[in-house]
Amino acid sequence: MSQNSFKSPSSARGQVFRNARYSPQKQRPQRQGRYIDPQRYVNQATAPADLIEFVPEHKFDEFGLIPELERTVTARGYITPTPIQDGTIIPTIAGRDIIGLANTGTGKTAAFVLPIIQRLKTDAQGNGVLIIAPTRELATQIDEEFRLFARGLGLYSALCVGGTNLGRQIQQLSRHPHVVIGTPGRLKDLFNQKALRLDGVGILVLDEADRMLDMGFINDIRFLLAQLPSERQSLCFSATMPSDIRRLLDTMLKDPVTVSVQTSQTSDHVEQNVIKAGSKDEKIRILEDLLRRPEFDKVLIFGQTKWSVQRLAENLVKQGFKAEAIHGNKSQPQRQRALTAFKNGQVKILVATDVAARGLDIPQVSHVINFDQPTTYEDYIHRIGRTGRAGHQGHALTFVSP
Secondary structure (H helix, E strand, O other), X not given: OOOOOOOOOOOOOOEEEOXXXXXXXXXXXXXXXXXXXXXXXXEOOOOHHHOOXXXXXXXXXXXXXXXXXXXXXXXXXXXXXXXXXXXXXXXXXXXXXXXXXXXXXXXXXXXHHHHHHHHHHHOOOOOEEEEEOOOHHHHHHHHHHHHHHOOOOOOXXXXXXXXXOHHHHHHHHHOOOOEEEEOHHHHHHHHHOOOOOOOOEEEEEEEOHHHHHHOOOHHHHHHHHHOOOOOOEEEEEEOOOOHHHHHHHHHHOOXXXXXXXXXXXXXXXXXXXXXXXXXXXXXXXXXXXHHOOOOOOOEXXXXXXXXXXXHHHHHHHHOOOOEEEEOOXXXXXXXXXXXXXXXOOOOOEEEXXXXXXXXXXXXXXXXEEEOOOOOOHHHHHHHHOOEOOOOOOEEEEEEEOO
């Protein structure tokens, strides 16, 4: 490994339509993206008790983790692995390339972080690790998980994302971290400035690979892959497998183990409905009525633009709600503070653009509300995937025009 980078509902003013017939002819088309029939926003959830219970082949204490790591795993309450963890941890520890196909909220981060730590502590070659994620928030989440699991093991990471101080990241890389976690654009910038060298990477992880394709990072990914050694272990995790990603994986993986635990396209645990509202003012009045209900205790609201998201959050605060906004005009520290406050329950409402719709671990979100409709149905699926996680039932509401 190079020494320069790595160490060796109804309301008073509107109506919620539950499994109702809705006339798409009256719905105005999206200004961007494809028209989505509002009936696709309606779905009766399946009660968790009605679903087939997953029976894992292993328990965490059967993965052969080093004692220090096993103690940390146990202390964090990990006993029974999720399907993606059950299927990928052992072959990853064995050094196999992996394709992991799973919906959001299935424990993918631990599925690669735990075996990576195991390999770093038991592999005499001391290969460095590069983890690439599509968004700053997801990269930060992975870094936090790595630090929690690796506590006390003498392993260090560097987080390399946009919106934060470049000089500090260069300084972190100069300390030879074992793991570099970053977004494609910032990693490419650091490589071009000769602050990051990739010729010693022994383990590569692409997380949310399909999202990186959606966000236009495919050329940056190809550039970074070209700098890596051909002899390495590669892990790719994705919710879907578009043809462009499949072609990319065909060039970078060797005899991969494929673990697919995808469920239905929409979450079986999410009760989905639409709300008719004829104007923005009416939408806001209905929204405020909903947010005052006690069952709306942790709510993620999606808007279409950075400006509208910020304005909506400010209006909610003026009405006495504890709310924060997260969007591209916020600095990374601001975005992270808002996300942490929402996760910890310091605020009950987070208003966000689609930057928060994919890959983030936000526990126990009671409701997702689409204040603005998504531009594609895939975006809708990723938005509502923030609720109904880990076997819990969730709720999703989408505003539509009458």
